[in-house]
Amino acid sequence: MSKKFSPIPVTVISGFLGAGKTTLLNRILNGDHGRKIAVMVNDFGEINIDSQLIVSAEQSMVNLSNGCICCTVESDLIEQLHKLISLRERPEYILIETSGVSDPSKVVNTLCYPQFRQQLTVDAVVAIIDADNFSSLDGDRRKLAMDQLSVADIVVINKTDLATTRQVESFRQQWLYPYARVFETQFADIPVELLLGTELFETNHSPSKSGHQCNANCDHNHNQQFATYSWESDQPLSLSKLRHALKQLPENLYRAKGFVYLAESPKHRCKVHLVGSRVEIEKEERWQQMPKNQLVMIGWNNLDAAHLNQALENCYS
Missing domain, CATH: 3.30.1220.10 (CobW-like, C-terminal domain)
Structure with a gap:
């Protein structure tokens, strides 16, 4: 009789280019949480710089390079997820750091495929933003950054030391969904217990919630x-x-x-x-x-x- 496992919780960390995703990931990995964490890192370029910036050596690392995790390397994501859940020593938690040009809703949809339904559970989607530079984004860049925010359960307003109080307040008023859990910080300094094990994704996707929809028909190509x-x-x-x-x-x-x-x-x-x-x-x-x-x-x-x-x-x- 095969051994039954509890679903592995997954947190997706997203955010536009340079917002501080890898810094936040390092904060989590080096925090006092006692979990055996597997990490999946997606970099848009041919050289996966982000995987080299991760300073903890305690976790399993999977690199997804030279493409966007929600477009050209989705098949790699599926393959690597299957490998992780098939390990004899399964991870207790999975962190996925998307590239700065990724739409996390497509990653969430992948995690919810029937083949993963009994194996994985989405704990939360975290979006980190650069408080100083967000207002300068325009056109397709702003739309993409807003798509990242629209699926977020937790929003980290980072680099507040570089922004004015008016910039931060304007961002809160214009762009945040009312249910999002929001933290303001510098250098992505957030206590781990506020980010892991929150089960916010399930709460925010209950039928009574509106506006928090994933786009299953993701037809863009970054x-x-x-x-x-x-x-x-x-x-x-x-x-x-x-x-x-x-x-x-x-x-x-x-x-x-x-x-x-x-x-x-x-x-x-x-x-x-x-x-x-x-x-x-x-x-x-x-x-x-x-x-x-x-x-x-x-x-x-x-x-x-x-x-x-x-x-x-x-x-x-």
Whole structure:
């Protein structure tokens, strides 16, 4: 007689490019929760930078790269979920970090397929937003960010230290659904017990709730709306040249992230984050492998790969 298992709770972490999803994921993984967690990370570019940014070594990691989890890599998501629930030592919890251009409603629909009905249960959908940059999104970017919010059970208003009180209040009044549980924070600093084991998804999807609908007929293709450019090199870069190049990027490039090999600090890996006009370059731990540069850039319409390649090669020290 086969052993029966309780459904594994799943939390989906979504949010637009650069909102702080990976920071929030790290907060959860390193929190005092005592759970054996499996993590699925989706990055839109060819290089899965997010999986390298996760600092906890205690969890099982599944990488879903080079495509959007709600479009081109959905079959990979289904395959990897089957593998997780078939493990002899099954995880006690699953976290799915979607890419910044994903619509989480399609991921939720996948989790609710009949094949997973007895195996998985959606605990909550978390949407994290950048309090400072959200108001600057327009057109398709704003629509996508709003789609992410529309399915959220928990909304984390992040980076409040960079936004004004008026910006935060305006966001609350214009964009939040009344049932959403909302937290304001800096550096995604939220107690784990407020995010895991909430069972908010089932509550918010009861028949008495309105406005919280998943779009099962997701016909968008983010590979057409957004463009990505990946760059790798093993030559050291000049910090001043790199800062200048990142400040001169085209307006349709919104997000850049990765690691760089700097001549000024050759023994340490340096992390790069660019969101809108904000650029951060931070020194991390010593290189555990041969130093190299790995950068992923995401924008809309067409990114001029030749121009970006030349701009980065001009940063060689």
